[in-house]
Amino acid sequence: MSGPIHIGSDGEWQSLLSGTTVVIADFYADWCGPCKMIAPHFERLAKEHSRPKKVAFAKVNVDNQANIARTNGVTAMPTFVVFHNGTTVETIRGANPTALTEAITKAVSLSNGGKAEDVFKTPGRTLGGDGSVPGQGRHWSVTLLINIIMMFVGLYLASLFSIDSYKAAEQSMFNPKRQQPPLKPASAAGPAPAGSARAQQQSTALQEPTGGSRSQSVEDIEKVVREAKQRFRDTLPKGYLNEEEYALYERLYGPPLRETAPEDVGIPTHADMGGQSTRVNDERTLLRQLEEGGFEEVTYRIPYQESGVAEASSGSEQPLASDSALEAIEESPGYVDAVARNPREHEALQRLMQDFKAAQKKQLEDEIAAAREEAEAEQEAYEMDEEDDFFEESEETTAELGRDMSLGETRRFHPFTLQGRFHGSPVEISLPQSGLVTPIRDLLDRTHLSHVKAAAEAAFGGQGLPTSPSTPEGRKNGQMGGVGLPPDQRHMTEIEADAFLAGYLPPAYASVTSVLREVRKRLGSDWIQQRLKKKENAGLSVLDAGAGGAGLVAWEQILNTEWDLLREKGEVTGSQPPGRKTVITGSDRLRHRLKSFLHNTTFLPRLPDYEHSGEMQGEHLDAGNKPQPRKSYDLIIASHLFLKEKQDHYRQAILNNLWTLLNKDGGVLIVIEKAHPRGFEAVAHVRDTLLKQFLLPQNGEPSIPTEELNPAFHKEREAGHIIAPCTNHGTCPMYKEAGKSKGRKDYCYFNQRFTRPTFYTKMLGNSSNNQGDVEFSYVAIQRGCSKTDQLPGWKATELAFAGYKNSKESPDMQTLPRMVLPPLKRKGHVTLDVCTPEGKIERWTVPKSFSKLAYHDARKSHWGDLWALGAKTKVSRSVRVGSGVDDGGKRAEGGKKPRKVEITMDGGRLSANEKNARKERRTKGKRERQTDLIKEILEAEDLEEQEIEREMDTEVEEELKLEEEEKQRRRRR
Incomplete structure (x- = not known):
């Protein structure tokens, strides 16, 4: 027997009703506590009674399928509705297992040909209803007859000797319909002392x-x-x-x-029933605008350490949580009153509720105590001398730096620390609802999500989607290839196109958004605003090559922000910024889906190849007199294009093609790959090739030694520089030898946290956690523009090590070291692993004695940030790049004797034996040794059989020869 069917769309619901005789539907909600309590009971009944096309059990989420719930008049959860041939015949409201079991038993009988009016004669039951069913015949007995006579006599006597006979009969104890006064729980007044009268009553x-x-x-x-x-x-x-x-x-x-235990009866889930608790003083509320135009209240909590630091800076001593926080955990009997069916249950549930509240209260007290200790430690770390007037900034500086930061954060941190941050504020990226999440969800509603999940796992490497843009933890070593379903794949089925939308676009959007934010910070807003303000220009053109449209959605968010700023200044007019958007999609099915939410977008089946095409002028009949204009893009997002190519010359050809498409006057090329050793090596190979063959060396930096160049790929060098993440233009310290390296442990990559949509969490098989992380390696290069600051790498490293804490002028952020690992926080000091502008990986130590401000900012720094406040000590950090280029073992043979081959003659046949042959790298296992031994035995047996056959043939030939000679002698006689 199968379990309940989860309804995912209106079409699936109508198909189930029309194709099944009896349908029992459970209308529930994820936030409904009684729904969770009765759900196991409903599933057991579904497994017991389900029959194909006869009896089906369905679960309908009222939040996701509001139309179905509205059509069936569902106003409370849970609600169970029995359908017979598509018509409602019974409704049960509330978590009443007895009524539900009885209704399902009756419904099953309908599948055998019964009539609904004969089986269901009474209306549905509700939560709290008794087991009696009005209208059914009573079973008569002598006892029942005596009780009726006594009731009649009692009512007669009570009304006979009273002034108001009707009222007396109504209040008489013999009236069976008299309303009993509500029972007051024995524990409502608290536990009674031992031996008291109330304790005996309890x-x-x-x-x-x-x-x-x-x-x-x-x-x-x-x-x-x-x-x-x-x-x-x-x-x-x-x-x-x-x-x-x-x-x-x-x-x-x-x-x-x-x-x-309290968890067994659902008390932790429903402990807040019966009234709203008082908010603690570290909670705040915001009003978020909805798509329909209304607003909703969003509650968020300020972390204890930040509150503690803010209070320390203001000089006021306020408690982290007031006593109202503990009072908010007071006893709330609403849930107990709702589910208790008799005083005994009420008393037992009330005791469990008290135990739960006591445990919660103690836990909150422990958390507050721990938070106070941490706040005191932060306050001690943040104490600064009163003579330090660094924070007396001008209003313009505060407004410029605090546009994306809160005022309190600007005051607590050094402005150069805020400028050097890799992540934005907030750190977690939310996917745009109207631009990405809602259109994808609407497209996926046409297919059951379980089918999409199966197709996504088949396309992206199995459970957890390891070959999607986001690699789950623990699957990096075994999955070092490219993405499993690239957007330029020419053929996709309908379900594969849906799997691409659900499993590829969310992490791709998060990674591209993170890189675009960093590029915007390093180049400044002028890079975008200057092109938008040109009236003769058609705006910026962007090419999404590999992100499947996610790059265009991310770019629109940044472009619209800059456009709104220019509109506020009155420098531009219009509701939408100008520009051209192009995306590479090879499949027609995927293109039709993307067109539904990527508007004013050009779709190309592949990258334009200008490297191997002519000018199309004169020689062709349809070419015309003028050459065809070639496409040029201000921004190219090359996501997951290089790792899938195994040969270096293929990667070189793609890079040449992208470079010809890039605008020569300040165009930006972004290359993104998966975060594992092979993905980093693909990005590092692109960076190495650009520095050696495409870009001129920076002033003050030596040119990278160039190997033998392929004349077919040779180009004239031009100006340009690396925007991020590298701050040096020399050899990458983690990629000193080109090619794949076996056993690489250290490689450059970054991460970005994002909010997972519901459909994406279901693709991963975890619907409870909506917080995801995507890791990626990237490099961003600008063509046609050199670095602003032409300091040599060693000089920039020295200045950064001394620190810019007291500098009045802001340093060039592209001359600062970048953190390539999360900071190590220790008591009294912080250790930072940085990649310096000199091209080295070093470990910088920032103790509390060096600078209290630098120590505080170092403790709050993140992986990927640029560091401007210097350090006290530094040491070189060894980089684990593996055993060098993995060339199949040729490197290991360099110091050995040259190979020699000895040719010998064995039984008339030539055989070659190699001397000084390379030994096997790994010792053979037991199974391999047994296999080799069996092969040797079989070969020896074959040789022996061949030798025996040879001897037998020789003997036969000799016998025939002797017989022939004997015949000849006889003839002669």
């Missing part, structure tokens, strides 16, 4: 059944035991059942596994 409430009689019938005991099993499953609260009840429980279900 004990009696636990031991007595609801009717108040001390003697329990077999039916009452069985009811209590079954309700205990339903509520607490395989556990039991301490002292919940008496001896008779426990004996029956043990006989029916066996002994309980353990004592009931």
